Amino acid sequence: MRSPLVLTGGPAVGKSTTARLLALATARAAVVDVDDVRQLIVAGGAAPWQGPDGLAQQRLGVENACSLASSFHAAGFDVILADVLTPVTLELYRQRLLGCLIVRLHVSHQEARRRAATRTVYLTDAEFTQLHDQDRDAPPPADYDLDITNLTIEEQVAAVTALWRNTS
Numbered sequence: 001m002r003s004p005l006v007l008t009g010g011p012a013v014g015k016s017t018t019a020r021l022l023a024l025a026t027a028r029a030a031v032v033d034v035d036d037v038r039q040l041i042v043a044g045g046a047a048p049w050q051g052p053d054g055l056a057q058q059r060l061g062v063e064n065a066c067s068l069a070s071s072f073h074a075a076g077f078d079v080i081l082a083d084v085l086t087p088v089t090l091e092l093y094r095q096r097l098l099g100c101l102i103v104r105l106h107v108s109h110q111e112a113r114r115r116a117a118t119r120t121v122y123l124t125d126a127e128f129t130q131l132h133d134q135d136r137d138a139p140p141p142a143d144y145d146l147d148i149t150n151l152t153i154e155e156q157v158a159a160v161t162a163l164w165r166n167t168s
Helices: 015-024 034-038 052-074 087-096 109-116 125-137 153-164
Strands: 005-008 029-033 078-082 101-106 144-147
Touching (some): 015 029, 015 078, 015 153, 029 034, 029 052, 034 052, 034 078
């Protein structure tokens, strides 16, 4: 069994798609999309940029995602998490998922916009730009940083698989 894998990067880089395709190519794997965990709050939810409550909920989402990941891992599943990390949340992952491998995926802003146009919109244009710029200008220190702007999804998955292959 490999170490838990955390995929990070700005909006629309392909974290969730890559996570699912990696899992499908693995004998026993679980995907924890941290956005889905945060969506469990159906009343009173706040985004991280909406003040102290939003930051607290961001932390709660990471803690719950790590609990899920740890349970799956303990049951013998490889685990892949997808989340937009900040320096604070990166430290939470490092503390809660000891030995996790963190891979940052990044694309050009133009490519991210193109990809975002093909899916359901959850962020305003301003939020999308803020998150993408934050990831570009102050990315958390990941174990690996992959520019996937010119890669097909198959090449993207292969590149992440090569990095994850030798972890335990």
